[in-house]
Amino acid sequence: MQLLEYFLSLNPANLLAAIPGNVAQGLLWGVMALGVFITFRLLDFADLTVDGSFATGGAVTVVLILSGVPTPAALAVAVAAGVLAGLVTGLLHTVWGIPGILAGILTQISLWSINLLVLGGANKAVNVDKYALLVSLRNVASSIITALAFSGVLVFLLYWYFGTEQGSAIRATGSNPQMAKAQGINIDFMKVLALCLSNGLVALSGGMMSQYQGFADIKMGQGAIVIGLAAVIIGEVLADALLAKYMNFAIRLIFVVLGGVVYYLVIGLVMWLRMPTDLLKLLTAVIVAVFLAVPYLRAQSKNSFALASKRRANKNA
C-alpha cells in the first residue's frame, strides 16, 4: 500500500516541467564533454586537469563579469585561462616527461590554489538581476537556445578542424603515436595542442555553468572528469545503438553533447523519484550503468554461440 501511495505521490507533470532545465544544464556540460572527448578519445590521454580548469573557467568569468567586463569578453578570457591550464599539463608531460595522468593531477592541484586567488575566496555570486548573463537558470528556455547555438557552432568548428591537416595529425597521434612520429608529425606539439584545445572548451563550459547557476564555487569542478567521461561513453553507446551504420565523426561529436544531456536527465529523474537523498549518487550510477549495459547485453544475446547453433539446426532441419 505504501508503495502505491509513493507512486501516486509522484507527479509526472513535475518531471516533464523539470526536463527543460536538465536539458539546458546537460547541454552546457556537453561542451565540457566535447573537451574530454578530444583528450580521452582522440588523443587517448586521460586528462584530469578538467576538474581544475572547469572551476578556473567559472572563477575567471564571474570575477570579470563582476568587474564590469561584458560577458562574451569574460568568456573569451576564461577560454584563454583554460588554454593556459592545458598548456601547463602538456608541458609537464612532454618537456618534463611526467606521465600523462600525473601531469593532469599536478595541474589540477595547482589550479585549486589559483582558483582561490582568482575568486578571492571559496565562492562568488553573480546575480542574474544585476548583470547581462548569456544563460541562467532563471530563464531556461532562452538558455536552451543559447546552449544549443554554442554546441552547434562548436561541433561544426571541431568537425572542420579535425578534418584539417593539423587536426588529423592530432587524431593520428592519439591513434598510433609511433606511426605518427615516423610520418614526421611532431607528436609532442600535437599533444600540447590537443590539451590546450580541450581545456579551453572545458573552461568555456565552466564559465557558462557559473552564469547558469548564478555563482562560481571552488568545488564546482570536483567530479567533472567523471561526468565528462560518462557523457562521452553514454554518447558513444547511444550512437552505436541508434545509428550504427551511419556513424561518422560529426554524429559522434553530436552524440557526445547528447550524452551530457542524457546524464542530466537521469539525475533529474532520480531527484524526482524522491529516493532517500543519501542514495542520489549510487542511484545515478546504477541507472547510467543499466543504460550502458542494455545495448551490450542485447548484442550478446543475439550473438551467442548457442543461438548460432540453433539457427544452423533450423536451417538444416
Place this chain on the structure above:
Amino acid sequence: MKKKIAVFALSALMILSLAACGGTAGNSQPPPVPGGETPSDESYTVGIVQLVQHPALDAATQGFRDALSEKLGSKVSFDEQNASGDSATCAVIANLFVASNVDLIMANATPSLQAAQTATSTIPALGTSVTDYGTALDIDNFTGTTGTNISGTSDLPPLDQQAALFQDIFPDAKKVGILYCSADPNSKYQAKVITEHLTAMGYTCKEYTFSDSNDLQPVATLATSESDVLYLPTDNTIASNIEIIKNVSLPVKVPVITGEEGTCKGAGVATLSISYYDIGYTTGEMAYDILTGGADPSTMEIRYAPKFTKKYNPEICQALGITLSADYEAIDMTA
C-alpha cells in the same frame, strides 16, 4: 533501419514538444503575490535543498521541519533533496522545485541559496546556515533585507563575544592560530572578523587553511606547533573531521576554542554556541508567516540565532588542566 530512424525521430519530436509545453509551464510563474499563497489554499508544498549531509545542516533542516509541522500539521508536505556536496546538483534541485511550483523553498547553505535565487525571483526562498547574505547574494550595502524573494536566518556566531572567551580563559596566550577550510566561503569571513577582534585585544593571529580532509592533518600539525591557542570557525569540513584536530592538538596540549557546540564536543575546550536546530526552527516560523500570514520576504530582515550559550567540554578541560567559571555549561558528552 528506416523504422528505427522513424521511431527515434518521432520519439524525439514528442519529447521535444512535451519539453516545450513543460518549458512554458515551468517559466510562467504566477504573478508575485506577497506571501505566495491565498489563505483558502489548504495544503502547502515546501522544497528543502540542502548542500551536503552534515550534522549542523541536518539539525537546521530538522528544526525547520519541526516548526512547520507543528504549525501546519498535515497541511504541509516536504520535498527534501540533498546535493551530496555537489554545487551543480543544487541547480538541478532548484530547477525541479521551480518546475514543481512549490510554495516555498528552504535553502540550507550558501550554494543552495545562490541556486535558489537564480532559479526563481517569485517563489519565496528562505536561507539558513548562511553566514553573510550580502556576500552570498552579491548585494551591495546590505542592510538586513534583500528586497527580493529571499530572506532567512544566519548562523553568524557572536564573534566579538567568542573573542572575549580568549581573554577569559587564556589571558596570557600570545599567538592564536585560526584553522579553516579554504573551500568554505563562510569560514573566511568569520576568520577575518575574529582576527580584528583578537588583534584589538592584543593577540597575534595567523590563518591556516587546508583544501580538504586530506590536508587537514599536516596543516593542523603546523598550526598547533606555531600557536598557543587554536580557533575553529563554524566550518563544514572541520566539523566532519573534528577527530583529526583532537588527535593533533590534545597530545601537544594546545587548547582549541571553537565556533559551535558540535566541534567543541569533538576537540574544543569551550565555545559560545549557537544552536543550528534553533535557527532552523526560526526559519520554519518565518516560512509559516510567509505561507499563511501573507508576509513578504523582501521586507523580512535576516534573523540571527536567538540565544548563545557558553559551553565547555569537561573531558578536554580535565585533560588540559583547565578549570572554568560557573557560567559555562558542560556539554553532554554522552549524547
